[in-house]
Amino acid sequence: xxxxxxxxxxIAIAEAVKLAQAEIIAAYPITPQTHIxxxxxxxxxxxxxxxxxxxxxxxxxALSTCCGSVAAGARTYTATSSQGLMLMSEVLYxxxxxxxxxxMTVANRALSAPISIWNDHQDIMSQRDCGWIxxxxxxGQEAVDLTIHxxxxxxxxxxxxxxxxxxxxFTLSHVIEPIELPDQxxxxxxxxxxxPKYRLDPKRPISMGPVGIPEVYxxxxxxxxxxxxxxxxxxIKAWDEFEEIFGRRYNxxxxxxxxxxxxxLVTMGSISETAMTAVDKMxxxxxxxxxxxxxxxxxxxxxxxxxxxxxxxALAVVDRTLPPGAASGPVASxxxxxxxxxPGAPKTFGxxxxxxxxxxxxxxxxxxxxxxxxxxxKRPKELYEVIGVREK
Amino acid sequence: xxxVQDAIIGWKTITHGCHVLEAGSTRHFRxxxxxxxxxxxxxxxxxxxxxxYIFCPEMCYEQDDDxxxxxxxxxxxxxxxxxxxxxxxxxxxxxxxxx
Numbered sequence: 417x418x419x420x421x422x423x424x425x426x427i428a429i430a431e432a433v434k435l436a437q438a439e440i441i442a443a444y445p446i447t448p449q450t451h452i453x454x455x456x457x458x459x460x461x462x463x464x465x466x467x468x469x470x471x472x473x474x475x476x477x478a479l480s481t482c483c484g485s486v487a488a489g490a491r492t493y494t495a496t497s498s499q500g501l502m503l504m505s506e507v508l509y510x511x512x513x514x515x516x517x518x519x520m521t522v523a524n525r526a527l528s529a530p531i532s533i534w535n536d537h538q539d540i541m542s543q544r545d546c547g548w549i550x551x552x553x554x555x556g557q558e559a560v561d562l563t564i565h566x567x568x569x570x571x572x573x574x575x576x577x578x579x580x581x582x583x584x585x586f587t588l589s590h591v592i593e594p595i596e597l598p599d600q601x602x603x604x605x606x607x608x609x610x611x612p613k614y615r616l617d618p619k620r621p622i623s624m625g626p627v628g629i630p631e632v633y634x635x636x637x638x639x640x641x642x643x644x645x646x647x648x649x650x651x652i653k654a655w656d657e658f659e660e661i662f663g664r665r666y667n668x669x670x671x672x673x674x675x676x677x678x679x680x681l682v683t684m685g686s687i688s689e690t691a692m693t694a695v696d697k698m699x700x701x702x703x704x705x706x707x708x709x710x711x712x713x714x715x716x717x718x719x720x721x722x723x724x725x726x727x728x729x730a731l732a733v734v735d736r737t738l739p740p741g742a743a744s745g746p747v748a749s750x751x752x753x754x755x756x757x758x759p760g761a762p763k764t765f766g767x768x769x770x771x772x773x774x775x776x777x778x779x780x781x782x783x784x785x786x787x788x789x790x791x792x793x794k795r796p797k798e799l800y801e802v803i804g805v806r807e808k
Numbered sequence: 809x810x811x812v813q814d815a816i817i818g819w820k821t822i823t824h825g826c827h828v829l830e831a832g833s834t835r836h837f838r839x840x841x842x843x844x845x846x847x848x849x850x851x852x853x854x855x856x857x858x859x860x861y862i863f864c865p866e867m868c869y870e871q872d873d874d875x876x877x878x879x880x881x882x883x884x885x886x887x888x889x890x891x892x893x894x895x896x897x898x899x900x901x902x903x904x905x906x907x
Binding site: 513514515516576613614621622623624625626628631632634635636638639642 | 816817818819820822824825826827828829830831833
């Protein structure tokens, strides 16, 4: 029987990687991700996990090493955050374009300048289009479950794409939570051995990462786009199987009090838990408010959103990044596209909150819902609004 | 025959991750097809010394049955080193658009 233990989420993620029997871990420490790989290096050094831990000289090298090891057929894991993800940027696109199923945890953190080690989603949103499958965890249990799920999906021959599990820096990574760590037996039942479609093998030489001349580049990008879109059904299937074995259910979008809601908050990551508390409070006050939490960010669950938001008047979308000069935050932009010219679609209002570690409280969610209600009657001047920003 | 270069590959048939699944497939590439000038040897002047063969960075010169050196235009990039090195000035670089 799986044990429920009080454990720091980072340590629990490392234990999940151990349960998944990763064979190569190449990583470079960066706050707030460090505890994950630090614990993994201990697990490997103590002989608890039969893996190579490769301490590299940078994040660029970390992900490059991962590309090599997964191409050679080893189950491969890494983790990073913020500036480290920036340094990986070039290789992120290489890994996905070459269809190399690396699993990575990103402990989401703001970007410099000014320097901030605290949580928001600027790092991952800057890599939004890197072609990796991306999920977001709301709490420690999900961080563990989604890590195990990520290996299953990424390495599936029908998918064969790298996968990022996003966890909020500090609010998840450094918090001690009661977490049920699955049994090895169950994880082994869930996760088959890694058998890649193609691998680097001197006996059967192939080339990975050749030049894509103009005659094939468009086709290769299209194939990548279709691969990640098609991956959705296998992502969901892997969640179905997860439920059968571990008893916990995950969906591309999680709904909370959404059925009869007029205003739907849309959140991603750990603030979703605060948002649920806020929804409870507003429901007590008689407001028809609900919540949609994005679990699967790439591929974007467009059809699921159209179904989940049916009947709602307005979507109050919370973005945790402020892209300078953009029309609006990335999540709000995505949803405006999804609902563009859909008959009876809710109006989408964009709110930017929780930058660089600023808390998004229950009161802030109430403020956001009030504003969305007001704007659904009186059109706002701007396409987005920054919540809780001081003017003077 | 330039198998890879001439193939029309759609997104449904392109290889997984754009991998090249055949070892040594670059032999199919005609690397000289973007040449703008080509070497033309005047056999009257040629003394069959083979300097063009030695200096050619693409190693595209071959000796024919009569002992003359002939550039394989599938691989010649038109750099003109052969013409420059020829001790008898037997090689002229001719623009591709001219016969």
